[in-house]
Amino acid sequence: MRALLFLVALLCSVPSVAASRCDVQVPLAMASVGEVRLAYQSIGRDSDPALLLLMGLGGQLIHWPDEVVARLCGQGFRVIRFDNRDVGLSTWQGQPPSANLAYGVLSYRLGLGVSAPYSLRDMAGDSLGLMDALGIQRFHILGASMGGMIAQHMADLAPQRVESLTLLMTSSGAPGLPAPQAALLELLAQREAPNREAAIAQQATLLAALGSPQLDSNLAGLRREAARSYDRAFNPQGVQRQILAILAEPSRVELLNRLRVPTLVVHGTADPLLPVMHGVHVAAHIKDSQLKLIPGLAHRFQSAFKEPLLAAVLPHLRAHRLDGQQLAQWQGAEGSPL
Numbered sequence: 001m002r003a004l005l006f007l008v009a010l011l012c013s014v015p016s017v018a019a020s021r022c023d024v025q026v027p028l029a030m031a032s033v034g035e036v037r038l039a040y041q042s043i044g045r046d047s048d049p050a051l052l053l054l055m056g057l058g059g060q061l062i063h064w065p066d067e068v069v070a071r072l073c074g075q076g077f078r079v080i081r082f083d084n085r086d087v088g089l090s091t092w093q094g095q096p097p098s099a100n101l102a103y104g105v106l107s108y109r110l111g112l113g114v115s116a117p118y119s120l121r122d123m124a125g126d127s128l129g130l131m132d133a134l135g136i137q138r139f140h141i142l143g144a145s146m147g148g149m150i151a152q153h154m155a156d157l158a159p160q161r162v163e164s165l166t167l168l169m170t171s172s173g174a175p176g177l178p179a180p181q182a183a184l185l186e187l188l189a190q191r192e193a194p195n196r197e198a199a200i201a202q203q204a205t206l207l208a209a210l211g212s213p214q215l216d217s218n219l220a221g222l223r224r225e226a227a228r229s230y231d232r233a234f235n236p237q238g239v240q241r242q243i244l245a246i247l248a249e250p251s252r253v254e255l256l257n258r259l260r261v262p263t264l265v266v267h268g269t270a271d272p273l274l275p276v277m278h279g280v281h282v283a284a285h286i287k288d289s290q291l292k293l294i295p296g297l298a299h300r301f302q303s304a305f306k307e308p309l310l311a312a313v314l315p316h317l318r319a320h321r322l323d324g325q326q327l328a329q330w331q332g333a334e335g336s337p338l
Helices: 003-022 066-074 101-109 120-133 146-158 182-189 196-210 219-232 235-245 253-259 277-284 303-319 324-334
Strands: 028-035 034-042 048-054 079-084 138-146 164-167 263-268 290-294
Touching: 003 028, 028 324, 034 066, 034 120, 048 120, 048 146, 048 277, 066 263, 079 120, 101 253, 120 138, 120 146, 120 235, 146 235, 146 253, 164 303, 182 196, 182 219, 196 219, 263 277, 263 303, 290 303
Parallel strands: 048 079, 048 138, 138 164, 164 263, 263 290
Antiparallel strands: 028 034, 034 079
């Protein structure tokens, strides 16, 4: 009887144990990577396989939906999300962009060179440095938009460390791909605002334009989201520098052609910023990659698409997952992967 009661108590406690292990409200920590300090959260057990989340242009770690992070952690991953340089609570460059954004956009449209204070490959170095600081040798990567571009560089710089690559709503940067909607580019470039209310209204309008045409914009909710971001950190010049890093980037087709990392590419059919052919093109140039197209998905996370996204991503992550014991056995047999 005691054994039965113990078993019942153990089974009843499993959900609460999993919930505490995947607490998305864990304290923020800071890691020094060269001259950059990165604000990050680590959710899950240190012994679990690591999954690094890379956010897109101007996005902060809070823009990874908590419920998605918890679901990923619940699959047995140690989920790490962080603020890229120049956004959120990570290091800001501290001076105006080295080139005018309007001039940079014009140069890009004319096919001329664009000057940027740092590159996406530099940002990939930041991400690898964060994993070094955490003592994590091998890991999975999930990158969205600009984060997917950074992820491509990470997989090229350190392919032996990347267990799997998941690229959401991103691009190869190749010439000739469909351009973003012109009105959306104008909204994206409008980063200066005279006060908090104007900045919040501007960001809410941009988020609405990045959303799916199938869904109601819910401007009130978008304003709350924009206010949360503004109050945590507002650095429009940092976002301009990130834009310049994207514009200065050459085509990554040659890089993609040499990748041999298990890769899943996920893209929405209604993406107004990087139309669906961007995702198709990425997948076409990564050997043995998988492509999942989600009807109606645009260029931001919306709750209506949470389950389709997870249904696309989770099987890929599970297929390439190493648990802590397997990883320890592998390292013991093969030595350090570095």
